[in-house]
Amino acid sequence: MPELPDVEGFRKVLESCAKGRVIERVDVRDAGVLHGVSTRRLRDALEGRRFTEAERHGKWLLARTDGGPTLMLHFGMTGLLVCGHPDDAAEPHDRVLFTVGAGRQLRYRDQRKLQGLWLAADDSAVERLLDRQGPDAMAVGRAEFEAALSARHGRVKTVLTDQSVLAGLGNLLADEILWRAGLRPTCRANDLTEAERRRLYTHMRRTLRSAVTAGRVPPRDSWLTGHRDDPTPTCPRCHGPLRRSRMASRSTVWCPRCQPDES
Known part of the structure; x- marks a missing residue:
């Protein structure tokens, strides 16, 4: 996509x-x-x-x-x-x-x-x-990004892929960014701490810059994207098994060790 x-x-x-x-x-x-x-x-x-x-x-x-x-x-x-x-x-x-x-x-x-x-x-x-589109993910400032997340009660992945909140992120990017930030996709957006929101914003910016340079979300070996479709997917960071589930009708991949449960 x-x-x-x-x-x-x-x-x-x-x-x-x-x-x-x-x-x-x-x-x-x-x-x-x-x-x-x-x-x-x-x-x-x-x-x-x-x-x-x-x-x-x-x-x-x-x-x-x-x-x-x-x-x-x-x-x-x-x-x-x-x-x-x-x-x-x-x-x-x-x-x-x-x-x-x-x-x-x-x-x-x-x-x-x-x-x-x-x-x-x-x-x-x-x-x-474009009336129902949120700010562009490449252009949004940190304060606006953090405010948007703080105001949403949904799961953080669902919020990130909601084009009315933030325009441009899809399934692959959201999983990649959350993995890099060490946040589980099921976290509630408004429950994130200020430090977690800032970390998420930083990793979103870095991931987007690399992906734009590549012209797509690159399936690099060091990226979650490079392993999500493997027969037995493992985390490129800790080498533990990746988990897969459905969220808002989309396949969601995360590492239970690198993205611990919010509880």
Whole structure:
């Protein structure tokens, strides 16, 4: 599932492939990924314009155009943004293709189609679409982060992955950050001490910086992520067995030795 580091990578793909280039053609191969906009309106709004700035907020990617609307993309569980050539054969899951000149084509590719593309006419429309999003996890300050956790009674992992609280963290990142901070996912957010909240914030920042550099949550041998899918997963820190459970319908992995019970 694309999380903040993946979407930051997609932002870089958009910039390198399409920034400053004229959108010559919009080819909608599957209108099922369009939300609140028809194929014809999407074409009429974008063809002939240029992509200018590419921004990210949490898991959302915003593709600005010159004096025109903003294309907003969300990648759900299986979405990708890739740069190809207009003559390359389309992949089965290429849903929308943007031919931008200089032999380049930006492709929104998504197998499961759980999210997709929106078109925001102006900044107020962008704000409405992002209205339920919390602060971006890469940009949030420590005081705001700590205040948000202190005000939530839910389990800390559920709070971290709630996009209305903090935008950008998903299942892998939340497990990784909590493991690094030595906090069990079932801890109540508002029960964390000030020292625990600060430790969590510090490890979130460090984990995000490394993951953004890698362009994803990297399955490194020294990371929890590198072992969670092993047949017999063990903790890369203490080498004890990892535990697995379900939390809010998501697979959750933690180390009972490195992340002791809050009691």
